[in-house]
Amino acid sequence: MSIFKSSNWSTIHGRNSIFILALVTLVSAVGSILAVLIACSATSGAYLFLKHRKFALLKSDYWLVVPGILYLAAMWSSYIRSDFEINDLAGWAKPYIFISIAFILYNFRLVKNVDYFSMFIKFAGYSGYILIPWLLYEGVWLGQRMAGGSGNEIPFAMVCGILAPIALLGIIGADRRHQLIAIGGALLLSVGLVLSLTRGMYIAFTLNILIVMFYAMSVSTKRWRVLGIFAVVLVVLVGITATSETIRDRAGSLGVLVENLSAGELPADGSFFQRMQLYSRALCLIKEQPILGYGYGKRDEILAQGEKSIMMEGEVICPQEHLLSTHFHNGFLTAVIDAGVFGLATAILLFLSPMIFVLQAPKDEKHKVRLAFASIFVVSYGIMGMFNILFGHDIIDSLFITGLIFLALSVVKTDGFALEDPVEVKNSK
Numbered sequence: 142m143s144i145f146k147s148s149n150w151s152t153i154h155g156r157n158s159i160f161i162l163a164l165v166t167l168v169s170a171v172g173s174i175l176a177v178l179i180a181c182s183a184t185s186g187a188y189l190f191l192k193h194r195k196f197a198l199l200k201s202d203y204w205l206v207v208p209g210i211l212y213l214a215a216m217w218s219s220y221i222r223s224d225f226e227i228n229d230l231a232g233w234a235k236p237y238i239f240i241s242i243a244f245i246l247y248n249f250r251l252v253k254n255v256d257y258f259s260m261f262i263k264f265a266g267y268s269g270y271i272l273i274p275w276l277l278y279e280g281v282w283l284g285q286r287m288a289g290g291s292g293n294e295i296p297f298a299m300v301c302g303i304l305a306p307i308a309l310l311g312i313i314g315a316d317r318r319h320q321l322i323a324i325g326g327a328l329l330l331s332v333g334l335v336l337s338l339t340r341g342m343y344i345a346f347t348l349n350i351l352i353v354m355f356y357a358m359s360v361s362t363k364r365w366r367v368l369g370i371f372a373v374v375l376v377v378l379v380g381i382t383a384t385s386e387t388i389r390d391r392a393g394s395l396g397v398l399v400e401n402l403s404a405g406e407l408p409a410d411g412s413f414f415q416r417m418q419l420y421s422r423a424l425c426l427i428k429e430q431p432i433l434g435y436g437y438g439k440r441d442e443i444l445a446q447g448e449k450s451i452m453m454e455g456e457v458i459c460p461q462e463h464l465l466s467t468h469f470h471n472g473f474l475t476a477v478i479d480a481g482v483f484g485l486a487t488a489i490l491l492f493l494s495p496m497i498f499v500l501q502a503p504k505d506e507k508h509k510v511r512l513a514f515a516s517i518f519v520v521s522y523g524i525m526g527m528f529n530i531l532f533g534h535d536i537i538d539s540l541f542i543t544g545l546i547f548l549a550l551s552v553v554k555t556d557g558f559a560l561e562d563p564v565e566v567k568n569s570k
Contacts (some may be wrong), residue, residue: 154252154563161257164543165264168536169330170271170301173289175539179241183505186244191250195558197250198243202500202552206246208487208494209239212532215487219263224436232438238538239491240410245480245546250554254564258507259311262514263319266308266326270302272333282531287336294527296536298339303521303540305330306349310510313361324373333340345524349517358515396509416470416528434481440468443478446517472531488531495519495548502552511551518544 160182168175198206216236237266247258272289279287291297312320334346376514426435426443435443469475476488490497495515502511522531522541 146351150341152560153189153248153274154255157249157255157257157423159258160248162264162267165261165304166267166271168334168540168543169268169297169304170275172289172536173365174290175543176238176535177541179238179245179542182248183241183244186247188364190244190247191418193251193558193560197247197554197558199250199504199549199552199554199557200518202243202250202549204498204551205494206243208497209364209542210544211243212487212491213239214234214481219434219437219484222433222436226285230438235533235535235538236437238535238542242542242545245542246549249546249550251521251560253554253556253559253562256550256553258511258514258547258553261511261547261550262307263315263323265304265311266323268304269308269326269329269333272295272301272329276329276332280332282283286338287333290332291536292472292491293534293536294337294339295342295525296534296540298334298337298342299521299537300540301330301334301337302339302342302346303517303544305334305346306353306517307514309350309353310356310513313357334478341525342521343527347522348520349492350518352513352516356509360509370432398460419469420471420474423469423471423478427474427477430481431477432481433475434484437479437484440478444469446525468530468533470529472529472533475533476531492522492526492531495544498548511548514544514551515548518548 160178163179164175167178217233220230220233250253275287275289279285279289286294287297288294289297289300291300308323308327308330311407312323315323331346334342426555451542467479474490476484495518499508499512499515502508516543525537526533530537534543
């Protein structure tokens with residue numbers, strides 16, 4: 142691939158291109174490398190900003206930058222309390238990653254007239270092929286629930302369930318070679334998602350595929366071909382599901398859950414029953430301290446209050462049998478417990494910022510794909526936030542930040558301060 146030419150390392154645009162390829166392809170196989178790449182890019186952006194002392198961001202970028210800063214401020218302000226202890230700072234660095242958005246964007250905004258957004262979508266399909274060794278090892282050889290390079294099934298499922306539909310966004314208008322690459326990569330990522338056995342992401346992925354289908358139908362003149370592509374994806378996924386009793390049982394339990402809830406019964410599924418217990422505990426805790434919360438990073442201490450040794454000591458808030466968990470399996474309830482109503486407000490603002498950005502962005506030729514891209518992230522994080530975690534995990538946070546960055550870059554910079562313009566360089570040759 143031409144972007145690997147050594148000369149590309151000498152330009153900001155070349156380094157940006159290599160960064161995008163590494164970011165989008167390695168995340169499914171290596172996992173936490175995403176947080177490392179984001180930290181490196183943010184450091185580079187901070188250095189360039191200090192070196193040039195000029196703002197390069199577009200006004201539209203701030204619709205995605207500011208919510209991250211407000212969320213960080215809310216989590217950090219939760220430490221300002223009378224019962225603060227130095228041990229409370231154990232998790233202070235986790236939300237710090239959200240301040241990186243502005244600095245990472247600075248790297249890209251130093252270059253004019255480049256569509257990095259489309260580049261990200263184009264490369265998304267390659268992530269599936271990097272995943273093949275994990276599919277063969279975990280999925281075929283070990284036959285276990287897949288976690289890929291993430292070491293955790295939930296973030297792995299989110300990576301697969303988000304990148305697969307994003308890869309399919311790139312097939313409209315692309316040449317035949319890229320269409321085949323994108324479809325193949327999306328299918329491999331879909332297989333990874335199915336084998337992760339993450340039921341909440343099954344729901345999100347189904348909705349994401351529908352989003353991509355409606356987008357494709359709205360912009361393509363070859364609607365029958367589009368429907369054929371999605372039919373192939375559906376048949377392959379159904380075929381994979383039908384070959385495994387574990388997958389069938391895991392997916393079928395969603396139907397049982399719906400039946401239980403519609404009948405007003407407690408969930409028969411053990412994991413959902415535990416979630417209901419955690420939600421009950423969370424609501425009780427919120428009633429005790431709805432405004433300030435309990436402080437970011439104190440979840441372990443609160444959840445441990447159900448242990449017998451601690452119960453015997455007394456002074457336990459909302460007593461309940463101990464459940465082994467690091468969060469309340471609902472990102473919105475967790476935000477209130479962390480930082481009260483302000484924490485919830487900023488978490489919701491950050492979570493919805495992709496859609497807010499789309500509403501404020503120009504109604505240009507990228508409006509529809511921008512809307513589909515943003516919807517994929519909001520749907521995925523909304524559903525997973527209701528049943529698992531919204532923010533507070535390095536891979537999950539990094540993946541969301543990646544989405545915000547490239548959504549911002551869907552508005553291409555054409556004027557203002559910049560150091561490079563590849564279009565001018567190309568025309569001058």
